[in-house]
Amino acid sequence: xxxxxxxxxxxxxxxxxxxxxxxxxxxxxxxxxxxxxxxxxxxxxxxxxxxxxxxxxxxxxxxxxxxxxxxxxxxxxxxxxxxxxxxxxxxxxxxxxxxxxxxxxxxxxxxxxxxxxxxxxxxxxxxxxxxxxxxxxxxxxxxxxxxxxxxxxxxxxxxxxxxxxxxxxxxxxxxxxxxxxxxxxxxxxxxxxxxxxxxxxxxxxxxxxxxxxxxxxxxxxxxxxxxxxxxxxxxxxxxxxxxxxxxxxxxxxxxxxxxxxxxxxxxxxxxxxxxxxxxxxxxxxxxxxxxxxxxxxxxxxxxxxxxxxxxxxxxxxxxx
Amino acid sequence: xxxxxxxxxxxxxxxxxxxxxxxxxxxxxxxxxxxxxxxxxxxxxxxxxxxxxxxxxxxxxxxxxxxxxxxxxxxxxxxxxxxxxxxxxxxxxxxxxxxxxxxxxxxxxxxxxxxxxxxxxxxxxxxxxxxxxxxxxxxxxxxxxxxxxxxxxxxxxxxxxxxxxxxxxxxxxxxxxxxxxxxxxxxxxxxxxxxxxxxxxxxxxxxxxxxxxxxxxxxxxxxxxxxxxxxxxxxxxxxxxxxxxxxxxxxxxxxxxxxxxxxxxxxxxxxxxxxxxxxxxxxxxxxxxxxxxxxxxxxxxxxxxxxxxxxxxxxxxxxxxxxxxxxxxxx
Numbered sequence: 001x002x003x004x005x006x007x008x009x010x011x012x013x014x015x016x017x018x019x020x021x022x023x024x025x026x027x028x029x030x031x032x033x034x035x036x037x038x039x040x041x042x043x044x045x046x047x048x049x050x051x052x053x054x055x056x057x058x059x060x061x062x063x064x065x066x067x068x069x070x071x072x073x074x075x076x077x078x079x080x081x082x083x084x085x086x087x088x089x090x091x092x093x094x095x096x097x098x099x100x101x102x103x104x105x106x107x108x109x110x111x112x113x114x115x116x117x118x119x120x121x122x123x124x125x126x127x128x129x130x131x132x133x134x135x136x137x138x139x140x141x142x143x144x145x146x147x148x149x150x151x152x153x154x155x156x157x158x159x160x161x162x163x164x165x166x167x168x169x170x171x172x173x174x175x176x177x178x179x180x181x182x183x184x185x186x187x188x189x190x191x192x193x194x195x196x197x198x199x200x201x202x203x204x205x206x207x208x209x210x211x212x213x214x215x216x217x218x219x220x221x222x223x224x225x226x227x228x229x230x231x232x233x234x235x236x237x238x239x240x241x242x243x244x245x246x247x248x249x250x251x252x253x254x255x256x257x258x259x260x261x262x263x264x265x266x267x268x269x270x271x272x273x274x275x276x277x278x279x280x281x282x283x284x285x286x287x288x289x290x291x292x293x294x295x296x297x298x299x300x301x302x303x304x305x306x307x308x309x310x311x312x313x314x315x316x317x318x319x320x
Numbered sequence: 321x322x323x324x325x326x327x328x329x330x331x332x333x334x335x336x337x338x339x340x341x342x343x344x345x346x347x348x349x350x351x352x353x354x355x356x357x358x359x360x361x362x363x364x365x366x367x368x369x370x371x372x373x374x375x376x377x378x379x380x381x382x383x384x385x386x387x388x389x390x391x392x393x394x395x396x397x398x399x400x401x402x403x404x405x406x407x408x409x410x411x412x413x414x415x416x417x418x419x420x421x422x423x424x425x426x427x428x429x430x431x432x433x434x435x436x437x438x439x440x441x442x443x444x445x446x447x448x449x450x451x452x453x454x455x456x457x458x459x460x461x462x463x464x465x466x467x468x469x470x471x472x473x474x475x476x477x478x479x480x481x482x483x484x485x486x487x488x489x490x491x492x493x494x495x496x497x498x499x500x501x502x503x504x505x506x507x508x509x510x511x512x513x514x515x516x517x518x519x520x521x522x523x524x525x526x527x528x529x530x531x532x533x534x535x536x537x538x539x540x541x542x543x544x545x546x547x548x549x550x551x552x553x554x555x556x557x558x559x560x561x562x563x564x565x566x567x568x569x570x571x572x573x574x575x576x577x578x579x580x581x582x583x584x585x586x587x588x589x590x591x592x593x594x595x596x597x598x599x600x601x602x603x604x605x606x607x608x609x610x611x612x613x614x615x616x617x618x619x620x621x622x623x624x625x626x627x628x629x630x631x632x633x634x635x636x637x638x639x640x641x642x643x644x645x646x647x648x649x650x651x
Binding site: 184189190194197202204207215216217224232234237260276 | 329330333334335336337338339344346348375376403404510511512513514515516601613616
């Protein structure tokens with residue numbers, strides 16, 4: 001594959017920066033009690049979402065997880081509508097009634113965040129089947145975590161996708177913990193990509209904090225899928241800086257581990273390479289960051305100023 | 321005498337399973353191999369083994385199903401902080417050398433052997449293949465590998481008798497040694513290390529080889545079509561790839577992956593002679609993995625080191641052990 005051009009590289013930098021800023025704001029406002037329900041932040045995991053979505057076409061689809069803000073932003077989701085939804089406002093993606101874990105935008109191929117661990121797998125398989133049936137060359141990337149990888153739904157999805165050679169890219173974000181349980185206690189293997197062999201599909205493990213490693217792997221996986229060769233399993237080794245949810249005291253891991261992973265954080269690493277190789281100047285990157293800050297600030301303003309849903313809207317959009 | 325084991329839990333899992341046809345080498349198989357190595361070592365009289373700790377626990381898991389009487393009495397991890405990167409192999413190998421082990425069995429691909437050799441330049445290594453492109457490590461039954469390492473660790477066969485001395489490549493950036501390679505160094509036209517593996521031959525501009533032969537795999541297979549250089553020969557080969565060159569070769573540069581390359585200049589490399597890297601900026605790939613960034617304005621070069629690496633030749637070691645009546649004689 002050819003090295004992506006400057007625009008693609010700078011878009012990836014912008015996207016990761018936007019995710020970092022978005023999550024930081026959500027963390028702040030959740031702490032201030034302005035956000036109802038639960039939020040699961042992807043701080044530290046910006047590269048896996050960004051590298052994956054940058055390797056897809058706009059018409060391709062993704063299924064997301066409970067930790068889905070980064071995926072949605074990377075696939076082009078509108079931060080205003082996302083933030084409004086998280087604030088529980090009527091202008092949000094789900095009119096304020098779904099919250100953080102149900103953000104979706106079918107027009108952008110975002111088939112939804114998901115509050116059920118491992119539930120994205122079957123959705124991705126269905127979406128990929130539609131691409132195969134329609135012969136439209138589309139693919140679906142299925143984000144799932146290390147905890148989800150142990151769910152029956154994911155095993156069924158991998159089996160079905162491999163048996164039918166469906167164009168699914170299973171993107172495992174292995175952050176080492178399923179809620180508070182380390183992977184060393186929940187599975188007998190350390191590399192989730194090993195499971196690809198059981199389904200007769202290619203699998204690889206990449207540095208999930210290196211956006212270019214993810215981009216390269218997903219680009220090749222997408223090519224593989226579009227050629228009708230079926231699914232792949234890509235494991236992105238990464239780490240979440242915050243707890244499983246906001247409010248999680250994280251007593252199950254130590255600061256040394258967190259510091260070690262923060263030293264491998266994705267945005268600074270990528271920025272260093274861009275600057276060292278004169279792909280961009282410090283001023284250009286600062287300009288992109290400023291633009292992202294303005295966009296996220298506008299999203300927060302929009303969310304704060306939007307009305308909450310009216311009581312009589314409670315039963316609207318209820319189908320069952 | 322002590323022996324040591326480094327088993328890389330991440331070898332055999334990179335992107336070449338997608339872009340080529342590499343096998344997944346699962347860690348349970350490595351566990352089973354370690355069992356056989358330990359039993360082999362014990363049969364040769366080894367009672368003390370150091371190993372590299374890692375996230376999967378290959379060696380501790382290997383101990384589950386083993387009778388204490390069939391394995392060395394002391395099997396201990398080296399005291400190393402784990403970064404979960406190849407640094408762990410480098411640091412563990414250095415600690416093993418410091419602890420005076422006689423031999424290190426290294427389980428992985430070319431990259432793992434390179435990392436071990438970086439940390440322990442003066443200790444014989446016995447490289448066992450569990451990786452992707454395996455030129456340096458051998459595919460041999462682990463029991464026999466354990467036995468060969470064992471007879472060397474027990475002092476029955478000396479390194480002079482059982483090892484071959486391999487040429488290695490040194491990479492210099494702005495005149496400073498920065499890394500080594502056991503088989504090949506390639507200049508890769510990119511600025512990102514990304515997924516590390518090298519599979520796009522159109523981005524490879526120069527290849528530096530410490531050895532090559534026609535039955536090789538990886539970038540050394542390109543050199544192997546032109547000529548053969550044994551690991552013991554104190555020379556190397558440098559090849560400039562030129563897409564427009566009329567002289568063309570087709571070689572297996574990855575598992576199930578052939579590439580056609582135009583051959584430009586070809587020259588011998590003599591020990592100590594620095595051959596400049598012609599591309600800047602670029603990434604230098606060592607033993608098939610993109611590893612080092614060369615920035616614009618930096619000057620990089622590659623040389624055949626005057627130092628050599630001692631590598632256990634299992635066949636030679638076992639033959640020597642047989643001649644000395646060290647093996648399998650029941651009284």
